[in-house]
Amino acid sequence: MxxxxxxxxxxxxxxxxxxxxxxxxxxxxxxxxxxxxxxxxxxxxxxxxxxxxxxxxxxxxxxxxxxxxxxxxxxxxxxxxxxxxxxxxxxxxxxxxxxxxxxxxxxxxxxxxxxxxxxxxxxxxxxxxxxxxxxVREWTVNLGQRTGLERIGHLLCELFIRLCAVGLVEHNSCSLPMTQVDLADATGLSNVHVNPVLQELRCSGLIVLKDRRLTIPDLAALQAVSLFNTNYLHLDREGRYFDADQG
CATH class of the missing domain: 2.60.120.10 (Jelly Rolls)
Incomplete structure (x- = not known):
């Protein structure tokens, strides 16, 4: 279904x-x-x-x-x-x-x-x-302008919000099955660079990664650090384009 x-x-x-x-x-x-x-x-x-x-x-x-x-x-x-x-x-x-x-x-x-x-x-x-x-446009900006920490944080914000939109987030936690190599290949960083970025995000209390799950205790704080704006996901229009005459 x-x-x-x-x-x-x-x-x-x-x-x-x-x-x-x-x-x-x-x-x-x-x-x-x-x-x-x-x-x-x-x-x-x-x-x-x-x-x-x-x-x-x-x-x-x-x-x-x-x-x-x-x-x-x-x-x-x-x-x-x-x-x-x-x-x-x-x-x-x-x-x-x-x-x-x-x-x-x-x-x-x-x-x-x-x-x-x-x-x-x-x-x-x-x-x-x-x-x-x-x-795709936002990922281009990520690769061209954001720092390593901003790139990883921005990607994690995006995935978390997309999963939330389809009902796959529970208690500020969601699945995150990709490896550090996958994150590196998506953000234009080396695998060696991804590890300290994740450690910095962990030590700052912005994310928790355990058993292939991501927890974001304070999404607004991670968004601020990552220069993340949700506008490009266009998820703020719940049912706006409903045609009443079509039932």
Whole structure:
């Protein structure tokens, strides 16, 4: 059941019961599991369907010929990836898992039927795509302008708030399964640099990391240290674009 996706989309528009049933039907036709540290789709592959993460963590990445990797995005439950890939003949990047991932595959024809018959879902998918581009812009600023501590703190704030938006935060704590290498590849830092940054954030009381879980005792304090502004996530419009005449 795509409850995390529904919860996220309803930050933009209030979905009707019919909208929700249609999403559930589209996402429930074909599911499969992918183990940790495997590609869901690789650079050069033809995109055949849209993937929705139901459980687990994944990332979008590019890899250079010498093996160096740049993580471009993290995906959590409720995230769709590569709606725009239907316009491509082949992938120009890869999507890989960080943990075991349970996916729902939505084929192009089903997606087109879904958006044709349910305009609020179509508008919510546009919002989802716009937010994805906004996150890319913010990551570019992270790489170009923020210090190492600000980069790591900013990324942790973003992931925490995104998980909160889909109901996956409990008592200021959430899953954080990535390794220090993953954090380094996402922030343009070396693995050696990431470790002291995390230690500084811990010693300052801004984060607690234990058993692959992140706890943020004071989110506002971490946001201030990381120069984090939530505006690019556009999560402050709960149901704003609800059309009363559509039920």
């Amino acid at each position: 795509p409850q995390h996706l529904i919860r996220k989309l309803e930050h933009f528009t209030r979905l009707s019961a019919d909208d929700k049933r249609a999403l559930e039907a589209a996402a429930g036709r074909r599911e499969h599991l992918v183990g940790p540290h495997q590609d869901i789709i690789s650079e050069g592959d033809p995109p055949e369907h849209l993937n929705l993460i139901l459980e687990g963590w994944a990332c979008r990445y590019k890899q250079l010929e010498d093996g160096r990797r740049q993580i471009i995005a993290f995906f959590v439950a409720g995230d769709l990836f590569d709606i725009q890939a239907f316009a491509l003949r082949e992938m120009d990047h890869s999507i890989g898992t960080l943990t075991r991932v349970r996916l729902a595959e939505i084929h192009q024809d089903a997606l087109l039927r879904l958006t044709d018959k349910h305009p609020r879902i179509a508008r919510a998918f546009w919002w989802e795509a716009v937010v994805g581009v906004a996150i």
